Amino acid sequence: MEEKIYTVDEKYQDYLSDESRLQGWAEGIFFPESEADIREFAAWAQRSGAAATIQGGRTGLAGGAVPAGGCLLNLSRMSRAGELSRGCGGEFLLEVEPGISLLQLRQEIKRLKSEAELFWPPDPTEASASVGGIVSSGARGICAPRYGNTGRHVAGARIVLAGGRVMELRRGEQLVSLGGEKMDLLDLFIGGEGIFGVLSGLTLQLQPRPRHSWGFMFYFEQKKALYAFVEKLKRSRGELMQLGLAAAEYMDRSTLQLMEEHGETAESLNTAPPLDPGVLAAVYLEAHCGEEEAALEIAGRLADMAAESNCDPDRAWAVSGESGVEKMRDFRHAAAAAVNFHLVKARLSEPRLTGLEIYLEAGDEDFAGVVEKYEAGCYSAGLKAAIYGHILGSRLRVNLLPESYAQYEQGRRLMAQWARELAGSRGKVDRQHGIGKLKRELFLQMAPGAYLEDLHRLKEHYDPAGLWNRGTLLPPPRENG
Numbered sequence: 001m002e003e004k005i006y007t008v009d010e011k012y013q014d015y016l017s018d019e020s021r022l023q024g025w026a027e028g029i030f031f032p033e034s035e036a037d038i039r040e041f042a043a044w045a046q047r048s049g050a051a052a053t054i055q056g057g058r059t060g061l062a063g064g065a066v067p068a069g070g071c072l073l074n075l076s077r078m079s080r081a082g083e084l085s086r087g088c089g090g091e092f093l094l095e096v097e098p099g100i101s102l103l104q105l106r107q108e109i110k111r112l113k114s115e116a117e118l119f120w121p122p123d124p125t126e127a128s129a130s131v132g133g134i135v136s137s138g139a140r141g142i143c144a145p146r147y148g149n150t151g152r153h154v155a156g157a158r159i160v161l162a163g164g165r166v167m168e169l170r171r172g173e174q175l176v177s178l179g180g181e182k183m184d185l186l187d188l189f190i191g192g193e194g195i196f197g198v199l200s201g202l203t204l205q206l207q208p209r210p211r212h213s214w215g216f217m218f219y220f221e222q223k224k225a226l227y228a229f230v231e232k233l234k235r236s237r238g239e240l241m242q243l244g245l246a247a248a249e250y251m252d253r254s255t256l257q258l259m260e261e262h263g264e265t266a267e268s269l270n271t272a273p274p275l276d277p278g279v280l281a282a283v284y285l286e287a288h289c290g291e292e293e294a295a296l297e298i299a300g301r302l303a304d305m306a307a308e309s310n311c312d313p314d315r316a317w318a319v320s321g322e323s324g325v326e327k328m329r330d331f332r333h334a335a336a337a338a339v340n341f342h343l344v345k346a347r348l349s350e351p352r353l354t355g356l357e358i359y360l361e362a363g364d365e366d367f368a369g370v371v372e373k374y375e376a377g378c379y380s381a382g383l384k385a386a387i388y389g390h391i392l393g394s395r396l397r398v399n400l401l402p403e404s405y406a407q408y409e410q411g412r413r414l415m416a417q418w419a420r421e422l423a424g425s426r427g428k429v430d431r432q433h434g435i436g437k438l439k440r441e442l443f444l445q446m447a448p449g450a451y452l453e454d455l456h457r458l459k460e461h462y463d464p465a466g467l468w469n470r471g472t473l474l475p476p477p478r479e480n481g
């Protein structure tokens with residue numbers, strides 16, 4: 001086995017980090033090409049006591065794929081897809097290797113022969129993410145209000161456990177208790193951020209693509225108009241969802257400004273109408289409809305709501321059809337890319353900076369209250385931030401943008417304070433994008449004791465020597481017992 005593991009020298013430096021820019025260290029890196037290779041590696045790791053960090057596309061934002069010593073297990077060479085099959089209930093099933101990227105998966109799906117045009121709903125915007133990484137970190141993407149959690153679109157998985165044993169799980173086969181609630185054992189593994197084992201194969205459940213897709217971008221120059229529009233959206237949520245609403249996303253002024261500054265990161269910005277300097281925020285809505293009438297009705301309803309909220313619907317940007325919506329999605333994607341680009345630039349003068357983002361679920365709290373709270377927190381801490389994210393459920397992503405290490409530490413304190421406040425209220429840390437290493441302390445503060453006890457118990461059961469993904473989600477084992 002040793003001869004197949006490369007020393008992490010200059011050539012492999014990029015593999016020591018992910019999109020969070022947290023920097024790790026590792027002695028070796030292995031690129032398995034089959035499940036048998038992963039099993040051989042797992043047996044070797046057990047024998048030699050080597051810790052292993054699993055990597056997919058390294059687009060994670062929480063440092064889950066960043067090693068803390070030991071060896072890297074990089075799955076990028078396992079990217080094959082099988083043939084389409086039908087489940088007992090007629091579901092469309094596709095088996096894939098875990099390293100297949102979202103981009104490759106889409107191309108594979110296009111090639112499939114089926115009576116319906118199919119798609120896999122999870123879409124965390126970054127198409128170089130691997131399917132294994134997407135499911136492991138619970139990344140869902142902007143259309144989660146319509147399609148739900150990523151786990152819903154996975155029908156089964158093969159998992160290589162510590163020592164090399166393979167376990168195969170199908171949805172609905174076995175339950176496990178986590179924090180007093182019963183959950184499907186499959187979900188424990190597929191959303192486990194790699195701490196229980198390596199996903200070596202996944203059975204994805206595909207579904208027919210909606211026939212009509214539309215995208216709408218509304219721009220706001222006044223907060224009052226923005227808040228009124230969002231409240232209307234939330235009040236009409238049921239009706240809009242029935243018509244086909246799939247995504248409702250907010251982008252604040254700083255996010256739009258960063259996108260303009262780092263425009264070269266996104267070609268899509270060239271296709272978008274130029275931004276008026278007075279624009280304070282944008283709201284992106286996507287609709288997936290079976291019938292054209294529903295698509296036209298939703299377009300009309302949204303235009304009316306905008307007009308009633310004092311936002312000029314004639315200045316909105318609207319597109320229809322897959323390629324048009326793709327362009328508009330690229331625009332939303334550019335928000336995350338611009339925040340990342342800003343971090344890369346800031347790290348030139350302060351290399352200790354890492355991504356500082358938090359996704360806090362605030363239940364049904366009013367949108368205006370959530371935005372004002374985060375803005376005020378950043379302002380009083382003297383920190384800049386870019387805020388964007390899901391409107392329905394007020395699940396906003398706050399990206400702090402420190403320029404110095406002192407500001408970075410201040411930002412970490414601010415996030416810990418938000419986490420404590422939310423732990424005391426009905427909110428909880430959203431595990432979307434994964435907890436990884438960067439959000440571990442916040443997670444440990446907020447997760448209920450019974451939940452953490454069960455996580456430790458299950459980790460001990462499936463990975464007694466604590467070899468997989470040390471330091472991700474749970475604290476690393478103490479070096480000296």
Ligand SMILES: Cc1cc2nc3c(=O)[nH]c(=O)nc-3n(C[C@H](O)[C@H](O)[C@H](O)COP(=O)(O)OP(=O)(O)OC[C@H]3O[C@@H](n4cnc5c(N)ncnc54)[C@H](O)[C@@H]3O)c2cc1C
Pocket residue numbers: 018019053054055056057058059060061063064065075098099123124125126128129130131132133134135136137138139140141142193194195197198199200333336337340432433434436469472
């Ligand atoms: C510009 C940009 C935009 C983004 N936008 C969104 C967004 O809108 N919504 C969203 O949800 N996310 C978003 N993300 C986050 C990111 O795309 C996801 O976290 C991604 O799904 C991770 O996939 P990956 O293959 O890169 O995983 P990695 O970063 O390589 O790994 C992530 C975690 O999964 C584990 N893992 C990977 N493969 C396996 C496996 N086979 N078995 C077991 N464990 C495994 C790793 O150990 C790690 O803990 C964005 C990221 C970027 C850079």
